[in-house]
Amino acid sequence: MLLDVDGTLAPIVDNAAEAGVPEATRQLLIAISRRYGLLACVSGRRASDARAMVSIGTIAYIGSHGAELLKAGWTEAVLDPGLRSWMPQIAAFREEYDTTDLQRRRIRLEDKGAILAFHWRGARDEEAARAAIDELAGHATAAGLEVQWGRKVMEVRPPVAIDKGQGIATLLHGRQVSTALYAGDDITDLDAFRKLRQLQESGQVQRALCIGVRSEDGPVEIEREADLVIDGTAGMQSVLAALIPD
Ligand SMILES: [Mg+2]
Numbered sequence: 001m002l003l004d005v006d007g008t009l010a011p012i013v014d015n016a017a018e019a020g021v022p023e024a025t026r027q028l029l030i031a032i033s034r035r036y037g038l039l040a041c042v043s044g045r046r047a048s049d050a051r052a053m054v055s056i057g058t059i060a061y062i063g064s065h066g067a068e069l070l071k072a073g074w075t076e077a078v079l080d081p082g083l084r085s086w087m088p089q090i091a092a093f094r095e096e097y098d099t100t101d102l103q104r105r106r107i108r109l110e111d112k113g114a115i116l117a118f119h120w121r122g123a124r125d126e127e128a129a130r131a132a133i134d135e136l137a138g139h140a141t142a143a144g145l146e147v148q149w150g151r152k153v154m155e156v157r158p159p160v161a162i163d164k165g166q167g168i169a170t171l172l173h174g175r176q177v178s179t180a181l182y183a184g185d186d187i188t189d190l191d192a193f194r195k196l197r198q199l200q201e202s203g204q205v206q207r208a209l210c211i212g213v214r215s216e217d218g219p220v221e222i223e224r225e226a227d228l229v230i231d232g233t234a235g236m237q238s239v240l241a242a243l244i245p246d
Helices: 021-033 047-054 085-098 101-103 128-142 164-172 185-200 220-225 232-242
Strands: 002-005 041-042 060-063 068-070 107-110 115-118 145-151 154-159 177-184 203-214 228-231
Touching: 002 164, 002 185, 021 177, 021 220, 021 232, 041 164, 047 060, 047 068, 047 115, 060 164, 068 101, 068 115, 068 185, 085 115, 085 154, 101 128, 128 154, 145 164, 145 185, 164 185, 185 203, 203 220, 203 232, 228 232
Parallel strands: 002 041, 002 177, 041 060, 177 203, 203 228
Antiparallel strands: 060 068, 107 115, 115 154, 145 154
């Protein structure tokens, strides 16, 4: 059971720092973790932040879009080795572009270690904020860094192949899986859908089920590429409940 966090387990809120997993969902997750072979939460946030949000210590977390792995019982997440050498360039970008202009526009910088996320949800003027973000994206590209777009968020990251699909492949490495389920609501979750299907083709996973969580400002590709589409975090809660028979 591989589950995205924001928009899948936790409702999307204006300030991502205030997002939380409802207690009813948390209780379902605890029951799921006892019943099924593996439960992992997969997030764009740092693995430690995802664990603090979900607040279950006995499951695995894949953080920073697959860059970090935090297994059950580990005290600290492990960073993908390919990212480590890029840390100075990422730190330098932060130093140069975390400006008072961004703060004035209420663009929030989330430092995920190897990845810098600029959120403009809830900015004073979202359109003007988006224009400032576009400019920032240009600077990142010029600096040899990669830019990735999500739901009202732009991320600056090392030019290294890191995505949620890679993260779940690392977690499942060496395991033979009869049935794997992945649920997510955003563009970055499509990498996990595709990887799970690849694992099915290679025979490591016998059956793969990709669940798309539909939302108002979510991407259409989620519905297009999913095996099953559900409505929002409430829909996800119903799926979790159905997976635990009385
Ligand atoms: Mg999400």
